[in-house]
Amino acid sequence: MADKSFFIDTTRCTACRGCQIACKQWNMNPATKTVQRGSHQNPEDLSYVTYKLVRFSEFEQDGKPVWYFFADQCRHCTTPPCKIVAESINVKSIKQDEATGAVLYDPKVKVKEKDYKEIRGSCPWDIPRWDEKTQGMAKCTMCIDRIKEGLLPACVKTCPSGAMNFGDREQILAMAKERLDEVKKKYPKAELLNHDFVRTIFLVVDDPKKYHKFAAANDDTFVASLNRSSVLVG
Numbered sequence: 224m225a226d227k228s229f230f231i232d233t234t235r236c237t238a239c240r241g242c243q244i245a246c247k248q249w250n251m252n253p254a255t256k257t258v259q260r261g262s263h264q265n266p267e268d269l270s271y272v273t274y275k276l277v278r279f280s281e282f283e284q285d286g287k288p289v290w291y292f293f294a295d296q297c298r299h300c301t302t303p304p305c306k307i308v309a310e311s312i313n314v315k316s317i318k319q320d321e322a323t324g325a326v327l328y329d330p331k332v333k334v335k336e337k338d339y340k341e342i343r344g345s346c347p348w349d350i351p352r353w354d355e356k357t358q359g360m361a362k363c364t365m366c367i368d369r370i371k372e373g374l375l376p377a378c379v380k381t382c383p384s385g386a387m388n389f390g391d392r393e394q395i396l397a398m399a400k401e402r403l404d405e406v407k408k409k410y411p412k413a414e415l416l417n418h419d420f421v422r423t424i425f426l427v428v429d430d431p432k433k434y435h436k437f438a439a440a441n442d443d444t445f446v447a448s449l450n451r452s453s454v455l456v457g
């Protein structure tokens with residue numbers, strides 16, 4: 224099985240949240256009690272039982288309302304800082320699947336809160352989550368159990384708009400670059416976020432920070448994160 228990747232084209236996302244629900248359903252994660260916070264985004268953030276979250280960002284620009292959607296999840300980094308840090312502090316719950324490149328957490332392994340904070344702090348996209356009750360860490364699994372059976376990840380399978388895509392990394396990179404060229408004609412600021420070192424590649428048309436604070440790691444952040452991991456390892 225080849226190296227895999229996601230391509231998330233935010234220009235096609237309608238914020239239906241089908242991906243978020245499909246993720247919950249496939250992973251048998253319970254619903255989260257939500258409250259109206261003045262946004263359609265619910266729940267408020269990723270959690271131990273929410274691996275996929277459609278983030279809503281609403282603001283005014285040049286007198287016009289702007290609404291951006293960002294179907295957030297683990298980036299399945301090519302060199303995952305979370306794994307490097309975990310190994311350096313003797314936490315044995317993170318593995319990387321050799322065939323697909325998926326970065327996999329074992330929620331059954333207990334992790335001390337201070338170690339979890341170290342691991343979460345190493346992720347430039349602020350993804351890992353921990354549960355006080357079980358003491359385990361969890362996040363997106365790339366639906367490894369589905370893809371080993373030749374199925375698409377649940378979020379991709381359910382997406383009705385073509386925003387979520389998944390496949391062999393080479394093909395996904397080619398698809399993302401082709402779409403970027405097309406989108407740039409209308410939105411010159413369009414870019415692919417961190418595509419060289421992640422397996423979840425987002426296409427955005429504006430400053431990534433307008434979508435979500437942790438939408439993109441600039442190269443310096445990522446390198447700093449890796450250096451910090453190496454220092455811990457070293």
Ligand code: SF4
Pocket residue numbers: 297298299300303304305306326345346347348349350351362
């Ligand atoms: S996005 Fe964060 S949690 Fe996911 S593999 Fe990369 S460092 Fe680890």
Ligand code: SF4
Pocket residue numbers: 235236237238239240241242243277294378381382383384385386387
């Ligand atoms: S299923 Fe597709 S269109 Fe719906 S919120 Fe997720 S990415 Fe957007």
